[in-house]
Amino acid sequence: QQQVKQSPQSLIVQKGGISIINCAYENTAFDYFPWYQQFPGKGPALLIAIRPDVSEKKEGRFTISFNKSAKQFSLHIMDSQPGDSATYFCAANNDDYKLSFGAGTTVTVRA
Amino acid sequence: DTEVTQTPKHLVMGMTNKKSLKCEQHMGHRAMYWYKQKAKKPPELMFVYSYEKLSINESVPSRFSPECPNSSLLNLHLHALQPEDSALYLCASSQEPLRENEQFFGPGTRLTVL
Numbered sequence: 001q002q003q004v005k006q007s008p009q010s011l012i013v014q015k016g017g018i019s020i021i022n023c024a025y026e027n028t029a030f031d032y033f034p035w036y037q038q039f040p041g042k043g044p045a046l047l048i049a050i051r052p053d054v055s056e057k058k059e060g061r062f063t064i065s066f067n068k069s070a071k072q073f074s075l076h077i078m079d080s081q082p083g084d085s086a087t088y089f090c091a092a093n094n095d096d097y098k099l100s101f102g103a104g105t106t107v108t109v110r111a
Numbered sequence: 112d113t114e115v116t117q118t119p120k121h122l123v124m125g126m127t128n129k130k131s132l133k134c135e136q137h138m139g140h141r142a143m144y145w146y147k148q149k150a151k152k153p154p155e156l157m158f159v160y161s162y163e164k165l166s167i168n169e170s171v172p173s174r175f176s177p178e179c180p181n182s183s184l185l186n187l188h189l190h191a192l193q194p195e196d197s198a199l200y201l202c203a204s205s206q207e208p209l210r211e212n213e214q215f216f217g218p219g220t221r222l223t224v225l
Contacts, residue, residue: 042219043115043201043203046213046215049213087151098156101153102153
């Protein structure tokens with residue numbers, strides 16, 4: 001059973017548009033929420049991460065919004081570029097080792 | 112050097128073969144991980160080594176046998192695999208086995224079992 005639910009499964013956005021990916025969790029013990037980006041033929045790479053005591057974190061064009069009471073968090077990609085076309089995984093962690101990944105969202109940015 | 116390397120990139124093996132996957136990092140990381148990733152799915156944790164000792168085995172079948180010969184190297188020995196074991200096998204490492212330590216992933220080995 002997936003502990004982190006991610007949506008949508010895929011999305012297409014025009015260059016310059018905003019991509020939004022949503023994740024929800026049930027386990028209130030989760031206290032670290034990273035996002036990973038994976039290009040075809042590559043391993044995932046950490047994009048940005050947040051802890052639940054912060055409601056928003058921004059790094060360049062990527063922003064995580066976190067709603068602790070709703071147990072939801074989302075990734076916004078502003079000014080989407082073709083190079084952002086990849087699969088994005090949200091994840092959550094409440095112990096030393098194990099990341100619980102969402103199902104993934106394939107983002108396609110059309111030029 | 113912030114790279115995790117994996118060899119081979121591709122591997123095709125029969126169900127009776129024995130093969131090994133290799134992973135190497137020179138970042139001084141003390142935690143190393145094996146993941147299995149099926150197409151269009153998230154990575155699934157298989158094993159975790161912490162300070163060269165196996166600390167987590169996620170109920171992986173015994174036909175997969177991990178080995179950590181030293182702090183930089185991680186192997187995954189494969190024997191009598193099934194076609195459903197075909198997947199991308201990812202190695203990752205982190206400085207310490209702590210939740211906020213970034214896991215650096217290698218590019219993976221694409222395994223096909225015939």
